[in-house]
Amino acid sequence: MITVDALEKTYGGFAAVVDSTFSVAEGEVFGIVGPNGAGKTTTLKVLAGLIEPTSGEARVAGYDSTEPAMRHHLGFLPEESPLYEEMTATSYLRFFADLYEVPRSVADERIERALDRLDLDHRDRRLGDVSKGMKRKVAIARSLVNDPDVLVYDEPASGLDPVTTNSVLEFTRELRAAGKTVVFSAHNLYHVESVCDRVVIMNEGRIVARGTVDGIRERHGETTYHVYTDVPPEAAVGEAGDAEEFGDDGTLGDTEEIGDRYRTVVPSMDAVERVREAVSAAGGAVVDIRTREPSLEDVFLDLVGRPMPGRRGGVEAAENGTAGGSGDGDADASEGRDRDHAGDRTRDGDRTRDGDRTPAERAEAATSEGAE
Numbered sequence: 342m343i344t345v346d347a348l349e350k351t352y353g354g355f356a357a358v359v360d361s362t363f364s365v366a367e368g369e370v371f372g373i374v375g376p377n378g379a380g381k382t383t384t385l386k387v388l389a390g391l392i393e394p395t396s397g398e399a400r401v402a403g404y405d406s407t408e409p410a411m412r413h414h415l416g417f418l419p420e421e422s423p424l425y426e427e428m429t430a431t432s433y434l435r436f437f438a439d440l441y442e443v444p445r446s447v448a449d450e451r452i453e454r455a456l457d458r459l460d461l462d463h464r465d466r467r468l469g470d471v472s473k474g475m476k477r478k479v480a481i482a483r484s485l486v487n488d489p490d491v492l493v494y495d496e497p498a499s500g501l502d503p504v505t506t507n508s509v510l511e512f513t514r515e516l517r518a519a520g521k522t523v524v525f526s527a528h529n530l531y532h533v534e535s536v537c538d539r540v541v542i543m544n545e546g547r548i549v550a551r552g553t554v555d556g557i558r559e560r561h562g563e564t565t566y567h568v569y570t571d572v573p574p575e576a577a578v579g580e581a582g583d584a585e586e587f588g589d590d591g592t593l594g595d596t597e598e599i600g601d602r603y604r605t606v607v608p609s610m611d612a613v614e615r616v617r618e619a620v621s622a623a624g625g626a627v628v629d630i631r632t633r634e635p636s637l638e639d640v641f642l643d644l645v646g647r648p649m650p651g652r653r654g655g656v657e658a659a660e661n662g663t664a665g666g667s668g669d670g671d672a673d674a675s676e677g678r679d680r681d682h683a684g685d686r687t688r689d690g691d692r693t694r695d696g697d698r699t700p701a702e703r704a705e706a707a708t709s710e711g712a713e
């Protein structure tokens with residue numbers, strides 16, 4: 342349903358996305374995770390047809406992402422989704438359905454269903470007066486008014502309370518059950534673990550891991566063993582012999598005093614045995630051993646904790662104070678501003694006349710221009 346091939350996006354020489362290749366099957370929930378500035382939003386904006394790749398391509402529902410017709414198959418939820426504050430949820434969603442030229446009876450039924458499912462109260466209150474969670478739900482409902490096959494959600498549950506977060510995650514699962522394809526970005530790894538079929542982890546513009554959450558954990562994470570003893574292994578080692586013998590990597594492992602016990606973390610069962618021998622030689626004993634599987638978070642921290650090679654323009658440009666360095670959006674206008682497909686308009690000017698836009702384009706324009 343989605344294929345991204347050798348995608349690259351640079352802003353004024355700064356590589357926001359580098360050589361990104363992945364695909365998403367129909368009916369799959371696919372997560373893009375990564376730290377701030379990893380390139381998640383840029384990737385999603387390319388998928389949503391809001392910016393053009395510098396090179397490579399993205400195809401969505403059989404269309405190149407730059408083709409206006411693609412948008413009929415797509416619902417996009419931006420990270421920030423300003424709404425028209427004077428409207429009610431219902432009138433706002435009808436407005437978008439009209440932009441997509443959805444017949445009123447079909448739209449009303451679709452809107453009711455989405456609002457019911459999202460437990461949206463206060464449908465007739467002005468949007469300026471509703472909670473952040475409700476606003477996010479209305480924005481999600483908006484992404485569905487054209488009944489798209491593909492949903493691209495940027496941080497759908499960020500900043501929401503736990504109840505609203507759960508309801509948004511549950512709703513995402515239901516979208517999958519209804520056969521929709523969902524791509525979403527998240528910082529919160531729990532959100533990703535609990536919903537996604539597959540994941541890519543991005544760092545500094547590049548994909549650094551991919552697969553199912555379990556697969557990524559197995560491939561990139563290391564099981565550790567927590568050995569609890571009644572004497573510190575260091576002391577035992579002092580009497581028993583050479584501390585360097587512990588651990589596959591030749592280190593002793595991390596020991597921490599916890600109450601009247603000592604916990605030594607080692608990377609292998611071999612090392613556990615050496616702790617046992619050393620402690621028993623010192624007259625002590627192993628009182629407990631626990632295995633700890635790596636979490637996605639462990640893997641994430643390990644993978645994104647080191648600098649990536651090959652990102653051009655970043656540090657040097659920032660140090661020189663040139664465009665695109667910190668990438669805060671003030672890059673050279675010739676390359677650095679988001680362009681709508683086929684260069685129709687820049688973000689801050691030269692808008693096309695409304696009459697030139699397709700229904701999907703008008704809706705997208707209203708999405709990004711809403712309540713500014």
Ligand SMILES: Nc1ncnc2c1ncn2[C@@H]1O[C@H](COP(=O)(O)OP(=O)(O)OP(=O)(O)O)[C@@H](O)[C@H]1O
Pocket residue numbers: 352355356357375376377378379380381382383384665667668669670671672677678679
């Ligand atoms: N219009 C732009 N002009 C210049 N640089 C940009 C522009 N948009 C994004 N960048 C830079 O590209 C890099 C990737 O940004 P992007 O927003 O895709 O990251 P992200 O993973 O979504 O980050 P976050 O989690 O903070 O939202 C960042 O360094 C960002 O500052």
